[in-house]
Amino acid sequence: MARLAERGRLDMLFFGDGTGIPDTWEDSRDGAVRWGIQWPRHDKSPLIPLMAAAAPNVGFAVTFSPTYMHPYYVARLLSSLDHLTAGRVALNLITSTRLSDAANYGFDALMEHGQRYERAEEFAQVCLELWGSVAPDAIVLDPETGVFADPDGVHAIDHHGEYWDVRGPLNCMPMPQGHPVMLQAGQSERGIQSSARYAEVVFAGGGNLAYMRRHRELLDGFLVEEGRDPRDVGILWSTQVMIGESEAEARAKLSALADQLPLESGGVYLAHNSGFDFSTLGPKFTLGEAAAAIEAAQGTQSGFVHRLMAVEGPDYLMSLDELQERVRLGMLGVESAICGTAAQVADQLEELHQGTGANGGFMISGACGPSPRALVDIVDHLIPELQRRGVYRTEYEGSTLRDRLTS
Numbered sequence: 001m002a003r004l005a006e007r008g009r010l011d012m013l014f015f016g017d018g019t020g021i022p023d024t025w026e027d028s029r030d031g032a033v034r035w036g037i038q039w040p041r042h043d044k045s046p047l048i049p050l051m052a053a054a055a056p057n058v059g060f061a062v063t064f065s066p067t068y069m070h071p072y073y074v075a076r077l078l079s080s081l082d083h084l085t086a087g088r089v090a091l092n093l094i095t096s097t098r099l100s101d102a103a104n105y106g107f108d109a110l111m112e113h114g115q116r117y118e119r120a121e122e123f124a125q126v127c128l129e130l131w132g133s134v135a136p137d138a139i140v141l142d143p144e145t146g147v148f149a150d151p152d153g154v155h156a157i158d159h160h161g162e163y164w165d166v167r168g169p170l171n172c173m174p175m176p177q178g179h180p181v182m183l184q185a186g187q188s189e190r191g192i193q194s195s196a197r198y199a200e201v202v203f204a205g206g207g208n209l210a211y212m213r214r215h216r217e218l219l220d221g222f223l224v225e226e227g228r229d230p231r232d233v234g235i236l237w238s239t240q241v242m243i244g245e246s247e248a249e250a251r252a253k254l255s256a257l258a259d260q261l262p263l264e265s266g267g268v269y270l271a272h273n274s275g276f277d278f279s280t281l282g283p284k285f286t287l288g289e290a291a292a293a294i295e296a297a298q299g300t301q302s303g304f305v306h307r308l309m310a311v312e313g314p315d316y317l318m319s320l321d322e323l324q325e326r327v328r329l330g331m332l333g334v335e336s337a338i339c340g341t342a343a344q345v346a347d348q349l350e351e352l353h354q355g356t357g358a359n360g361g362f363m364i365s366g367a368c369g370p371s372p373r374a375l376v377d378i379v380d381h382l383i384p385e386l387q388r389r390g391v392y393r394t395e396y397e398g399s400t401l402r403d404r405l406t407s
Contacts, residue, residue, distance in 0.1 A: 001013065001051075001372055002051035002055035003055050004372065004375045004379050005058045005375065006058045008375075008378065008379035008383045009057075009383070009393050009394065009395065009396060010058060010379075011059055011361075011404045011405055012058060012059030012060055012061050012088070012401060012404075013051070013058060013059075013060055014203070014363055015044040015060070015061060015062050015063055016063050017062070017064070018038060018096075018100075019065075019068070019104055019105075020099075020100025020102075020103065020104050021033065022038055022039065022100060022268050022269070022272030023099070023100045024098075024099050024100065024271035024272050024275065025264075025267045025268045025270075025271035026267075026277065026279045029100070031264050031265070031267070031268040032268050035262065035264065035265045035268065037269055037272070044062055044063075045062060045077060045081065048060045048081055048089070049081070049084040049085065052084065052086075052088060056086070057088075058088065059085075059088040059090060059401030060081075060085065060088060060089055060090070061089070061090035061091070061092050062081070062090070062092065063092040063093075063094055064091065064093065064094075065093070065095065065096040065101065066093055066095065066116075066119050066120040066122075066123035067096045067102075067105075067111055067116050067119060067120070068096065070164070071123045071126035071127050071130070071164060071166060072126075072130065072166055072170075074091070074123075075126070075127040075131060075170055076130075078091050078127075078180045079131065079170060079172040079175050080172065081180075082175040082177055083172075083175065083176065086400075087177040087399065087400035087401065087402075088400060088401045090180050090182070090183050090401060091181070092183040092184070092185060092203060093120055093123065093124060093183070093184055094185050094186075095113075095116035095117055095119075095120050095186060095191070097110060097273065097275035097298075097299045098272055098273065098275065099272075099275055100272065109298070110275050110297070110298040110299065112298055113188070113190065113295075113298050113299075114190055117186065117190050117191060117194045118162070118163075119163050121194055121197055122162060122163050124182065124198040125161075125198070126157070126159050126166050128182075128198070129157040129159060129166075129168065130157060130166070130168050130169065131170065131175060131178065131179040133154065133155055133157050133168045133169030134149075134153065134154050134172070134173065135150075135153035135154070135174065136178070137150075137153060138150050138154055138174070139153075139173065139174065155168075155169055156168045156169055157169065176400060177401065177402050181200050181201060181401050181402050182198055182199050182200045182201070183199060183202070184198070184199035184202055184203070185202070187204055187205055187215065187303060187306075189218060192215065192218045192219050192222060193222045195219065195222075195233075196219060196223045196225070196226050196228065199233060200232075200233065200402075201234055201235075201236060201360075201405060202219060202233060202236070202360075203235075203236050203363060204235050204236070204237055204238065205237070205238050206237030206238050206239045206336075206352065207237075207238075207239065207307070207336035208307055208310060208311060208336075209355050210310060211307050211310045212235075212237060212352065212355070213355065213356060216235060216356050216357055219233065219235065230359070234359050234360035234361065234405070235356070236360055236361050236362060236363040237356070238362075238363050238365075239338065239349070239352075239363065239364050239365075240336060240337040241337060241338045241339075241345050241364055241365075241366065241374075241377075241378065242254045242337050242338075242374075243341065243342055243345060243381050243382060244339070244340070244341065246340075246341060247339055247340040247341065247344060250339040250341070251339050254332075254333065254334055254337060254339060257332060258328075258329060258332045258334045263321065263324050264324070265331070266323070266324035266325060266327035266329075266331065267279060267320075267323075267324045267327070269327055269328070270323070273304075274299045274303055274304070275294065275297055275298065276294045276297040276299045278290070279320070281293065281320060283319055283320060284318070285320075286316060287305060287308060287309040287312060287313070287314050287315075287316045287318065288309070288314030288315060290305050291305050291306060291309060304330055308326065342381040343385055345382055345385075346385045346386050346389065350389070350391065364378060364382075366378070
């Protein structure tokens with residue numbers, strides 16, 4: 001997949017992650033185990049140097065949760081990965097709403113929503129301080145004197161905050177990029193505010209132009225409050241595509257894949273990723289009531305339910321079976337995927353790009369999940385179409401991931 005990505009001149013491959021088996025739905029992991037819903041998930045970090053060697057231009061985004069991880073460990077790991085990839089890593093921070101993850105780190109319940117973002121902001125601050133604790137010119141390597149490094153260029157950070165006390169400095173060489181590209185994926189209003197404070201690139205849900213515009217407007221407002229230029233922070237919209245020789249063929253392929261998962265998979269997926277067990281709701285409820293239940297459980301206050309509410313409205317009445325079916329189809333991209341020929345998909349991507357301010361791009365996966373087959377279709381059909389239109393690079397520019405994302 002790394003070699004395919006390089007052939008398509010893609011910026012990076014993105015690794016979402018989690019450390020628990022979904023067990024929020026009906027207080028059981030059985031559904032996740034039975035249908036393979038977001039498990040198994042091995043640690044992606046060891047794969048990255050191998051993939052980077054196979055594809056010397058592609059970048060890699062790795063995901064960690066500040067809610068459970070320690071900033072010194074993550075800063076040291078990302079520094080090592082940046083060296084091994086010659087400056088091609090990004091760090092995606094998620095505050096984590098997954099109860100199974102929380103239980104694996106000794107928590108009986110989810111941390112309060114706002115507190116998770118406060119913790120994430122301090123986490124990012126500590127990491128950035130650690131990455132700057134060894135100056136780029138501190139490494140002397142003088143063969144005549146034998147001096148390895150200048151002590152004046154290596155300093156402690158002496159961070160004493162609300163959540164961490166970290167002395168520093170980081171015991172690593174200065175990184176090729178200075179620090180990894182900082183990504184953030186929060187989509188609630190508090191999450192968007194947090195991304196405006198430290199993110200260089202934002203990862204957000206796509207598929208609905210009104211929802212995307214609202215996210216862009218909120219982010220721009222918070223960036224201005226932070227004294228940052230909105231033009232400097234792009235959004236990568238999560239977008240699923242299905243490409244065929246015709247639109248009918250693409251939709252038929254999508255429907256055939258969707259038939260492979262049962263109704264229960266929608267409940268398992270939504271409960272795990274929202275932090276709330278929807279099986280506890282009554283047989284009928286409004287989307288507004290579902291959103292309020294998520295908030296009361298300290299779960300994610302955005303995501304699928306809020307995107308659905310943006311389309312249907314908070315008073316939309318639905319059954320639990322309907323919600324599971326909508327989530328199942330949404331998870332697989334049946335309702336939200338851009339389907340059609342390469343030209344039709346390119347048309348819609350261009351429309352969405354312009355409609356959201358042409359500041360950012362797309363985090364593309366095949367409908368029904370990232371697979372080699374889907375990536376082949378993207379690289380061999382969609383990207384050549386975009387290149388013919390002059391809206392996509394034909395060669396890489398710069399050497400680091402940050403160079404590529406800003407060129």
